[in-house]
Amino acid sequence: MKSCIILCGGLSQRMGKDKGSMLIQGKPMVLHVLEAVENVVDEVVLVLRDEKQIDAYKKILKSFEIDLNSDLKSNFKIDLKICTDIIKDQGPLVGILTGLSLIKSDEALVLPCDSPFVSKSFVLKIFSFYDEDKGEDGSRFDAVVPRWPDGRVEPLHSIYKKDNKEKIEKILKDDLRNVKSLIEMINVKFVAVESLDKTGRSFQNMNRMDDVKKDE
Numbered sequence: 001m002k003s004c005i006i007l008c009g010g011l012s013q014r015m016g017k018d019k020g021s022m023l024i025q026g027k028p029m030v031l032h033v034l035e036a037v038e039n040v041v042d043e044v045v046l047v048l049r050d051e052k053q054i055d056a057y058k059k060i061l062k063s064f065e066i067d068l069n070s071d072l073k074s075n076f077k078i079d080l081k082i083c084t085d086i087i088k089d090q091g092p093l094v095g096i097l098t099g100l101s102l103i104k105s106d107e108a109l110v111l112p113c114d115s116p117f118v119s120k121s122f123v124l125k126i127f128s129f130y131d132e133d134k135g136e137d138g139s140r141f142d143a144v145v146p147r148w149p150d151g152r153v154e155p156l157h158s159i160y161k162k163d164n165k166e167k168i169e170k171i172l173k174d175d176l177r178n179v180k181s182l183i184e185m186i187n188v189k190f191v192a193v194e195s196l197d198k199t200g201r202s203f204q205n206m207n208r209m210d211d212v213k214k215d216e
């Protein structure tokens with residue numbers, strides 16, 4: 001059983017409009033991400049900001065024949081859940097906590113909705129890095145996090161164990177809110193970006209209209 005949490009609840013202030021629903025090469029960004037995980041994961045939790053965004057996403061996904069009201073899609077073989085952050089506008093760490101509270105498996109791949117070029121090969125590889133340390137008691141790592149040669153990390157393209165929930169709650173209580181604060185506290189397996197996606201395209205995210213224009 002494999003799970004994925006897709007974070008879609010950001011304010012998209014730099015873009016000026018909701019990023020996940022924006023069309024990239026004729027498809028909403030969130031759909032590109034869903035297609036990358038399809039046939040690899042069994043369930044996906046879309047974590048959104050509020051009810052208004054839920055209504056908008058339901059319409060968009062329905063227009064691509066994905067019905068969020070039924071559990072198992074006939075044309076889309078993923079158990080797809082949609083929810084809103086347990087605390088609004090507090091950033092991606094709350095989105096991760098919300099998603100981890102809903103997944104059926106012991107860990108989930110977290111992805112942002114604004115990386116439309118995330119590849120299936122990346123998704124398969126990051127799960128295999130997690131699985132190779134998995135014994136009968138689960139993985140000895142709390143997370144698998146991609147790292148660039150200069151030390152920068154990709155915490156929103158990472159696998160997190162469900163067991164991290166308590167630590168996240170503590171970080172939020174201490175008013176830190178930063179995903180990097182979590183990474184500093186837990187046992188992380190860092191994996192070179194190059195071994196996950198040589199092109200780096202899986203990590204390319206769209207923040208401004210200029211980023212989108214480059215790829216149209």
Ligand SMILES: Nc1nc2c(ncn2[C@@H]2O[C@H](COP(=O)(O)OP(=O)(O)OP(=O)(O)O)[C@@H](O)[C@H]2O)c(=O)[nH]1
Pocket residue numbers: 007008009010011012013014015019047048049085088089090091092094095096111112113114156207
């Ligand atoms: N569920 C959830 N996702 C979030 C939240 N904040 C950011 N994200 C998601 O995390 C990813 C990276 O977000 P950013 O680009 O850093 O922030 P953003 O709010 O989307 O965009 P800006 O307002 O331009 O900073 C995107 O997929 C966002 O949708 C949040 O509070 N809740």
